[in-house]
Amino acid sequence: MPELPEVEAVARTLRPLVERRRISCVHVLHAIATKPQSPSHLTRTAEGQRIQSVRRKGKYLWLQLELGIVTLHFKLDGQLIWFPSAKKMFDVANQEESGVHVDVAFELDKGVLGFADGRHFGRVYAYESEEACPAITQLGVDTISPDFTVSHFAELLASSRRPLKEFLLDQTRVAGIGNIYSCESLWHARLDPRRRTNSLEPVEARRLHKAIVSVLARALECCLHPPPDFRDPEWWFQGLEKILRVYDRGEKPCRRCGNPIKRIAQAGRSTYFCSHCQK
DNA sequence: CCTGCTACCTGATGGC
DNA sequence: TGCCATCAGGTAGCAG
Numbered sequence: 001m002p003e004l005p006e007v008e009a010v011a012r013t014l015r016p017l018v019e020r021r022r023i024s025c026v027h028v029l030h031a032i033a034t035k036p037q038s039p040s041h042l043t044r045t046a047e048g049q050r051i052q053s054v055r056r057k058g059k060y061l062w063l064q065l066e067l068g069i070v071t072l073h074f075k076l077d078g079q080l081i082w083f084p085s086a087k088k089m090f091d092v093a094n095q096e097e098s099g100v101h102v103d104v105a106f107e108l109d110k111g112v113l114g115f116a117d118g119r120h121f122g123r124v125y126a127y128e129s130e131e132a133c134p135a136i137t138q139l140g141v142d143t144i145s146p147d148f149t150v151s152h153f154a155e156l157l158a159s160s161r162r163p164l165k166e167f168l169l170d171q172t173r174v175a176g177i178g179n180i181y182s183c184e185s186l187w188h189a190r191l192d193p194r195r196r197t198n199s200l201e202p203v204e205a206r207r208l209h210k211a212i213v214s215v216l217a218r219a220l221e222c223c224l225h226p227p228p229d230f231r232d233p234e235w236w237f238q239g240l241e242k243i244l245r246v247y248d249r250g251e252k253p254c255r256r257c258g259n260p261i262k263r264i265a266q267a268g269r270s271t272y273f274c275s276h277c278q279k
Numbered sequence: 280c281c282t283g284c285t286a287c288c289t290g291a292t293g294g295c
Numbered sequence: 296t297g298c299c300a301t302c303a304g305g306t307a308g309c310a311g
Contacts, residue, residue: 002304032288059305075305077289119289121305135306162282171306180304240304247304268284270302 002076004059004143004176005216006237009223010080011056013230017082018063018106018113022050025086025107029094032120033103045126046070046106055130058139058175062130070106071125071133072115078122082230083112092233100233116233139175144216148174154205157197164200164208165193166267177212180240180247181219183272185211187246187256192278193264193271218243246272 023046028039049065056062062071072078081102083089089112093102101118115124127133140156141147156173167173168182177185186193188211191204200208222243229235245255249272250263259276 006304035287073305075287076303117288119287119303121288123306160281166282169305178304237304267282269305 002059002074003178003181003219005181005219005223007056007059007061007074007176008144008220009237010074010228011054011061012224013228014061014080014113015054017111017230018051018108019053020050021108021110023047023065023106023108027086027089027105027107028103029105030101030103030120033115033117033122033124035123037125042070042104042124042126045128051108057136057142058171059178060136060139062133062136064130068126068128069130069133071123071127071136073123073125073135074117075119075121075123077119078115078117079235080228080230081114081116081233083114086112088112089114098233113230138172140171140173141175143174143176143212144220148209148213150206150209153209154200154202157200157205157208160197162197163194163266164191164197165271167197168212169267169269174212176216179269180244181212181215183247184215184245186273186278188215190278192275193266193273246274248272 026043026046028034028042031039034042045068049067051063052066053064055064060071060073062069086107089105092098092100100116102114102116104115104124106113130136141152160167164186165182168177189208191208222239223237246261249261251260254261254274254277257274257277259274261272262275264271
């Protein structure tokens with residue numbers, strides 16, 4: 001699960017399930033999920049500890065323990081699955097016929113939290129503190145936090161010469177925006193993804209800021225209605241297509257001006273945009 | 280420092 | 296039907 005709104009919805013759903021619960025046992029079923037850390041580093045850090053809170057910044061989610069943290073990153077396809085017991089988890093996880101692929105399972109005093117990713121891109125890491133996790137410390141401003149202000153955003157834009165699309169994907173500048181919502185935000189702001197960030201007029205920077213805030217807010221609303229149901233291994237976010245205006249619409253008419261949507265490659269990813277009304 | 284490219288995995292899809 | 300190429304909501308690591 002991918003971008004900030006989805007991860008935020010997961011964080012909110014996860015809190016009542018795990019906060020104040022103690023981790024009795026960690027099962028690393030597929031060691032690739034902890035690479036390059038060792039499975040034993042994770043188990044040593046987490047076992048016996050109480051989960052004090054569930055935190056999120058950008059697309060990173062982490063369990064704040066009494067001593068240390070466990071970070072979860074879902075990359076493209078990772079997800080959480082909730083099991084009522086370890087026995088139930090072992091009954092269905094990683095069985096040929098089940099299709100449920102659990103890489104790491106946290107056995108709590110009540111229930112089991114599974115980190116699942118059939119593609120094995122997702123990662124589960126342990127650190128002694130939040131400050132000890134380089135990926136988190138290097139994140140830029142979280143795009144749904146109060147710190148994501150127009151003036152801060154304008155300063156960031158002015159300090160870079162990269163194309164807008166690539167800038168938005170750089171998690172060390174602003175954290176949480178991925179391929180879909182960067183395309184969507186640029187379409188709403190009527191800005192060409194290839195424009196250099198430091199070429200924006202103040203009014204354009206404000207437009208982009210406003211577009212990002214509203215796109216992410218609408219996506220979060222969509223992700224919360226209905227909220228994720230971790231008990232269903234098949235759960236996934238529904239209805240996101242409905243709110244998308246430009247992503248994955250190559251050759252189809254622009255919903256604003258009717259001209260065909262273009263697909264180009266930027267930073268090795270697909271960018272969808274309307275070259276007629278995004279300037 | 281900054282930027283661009285590749286690797287990492289698996290599964291779905293579409294053309295031939 | 297099978298085979299191959301391409302694509303996927305992300306990021307770490309490395310070379311220049």
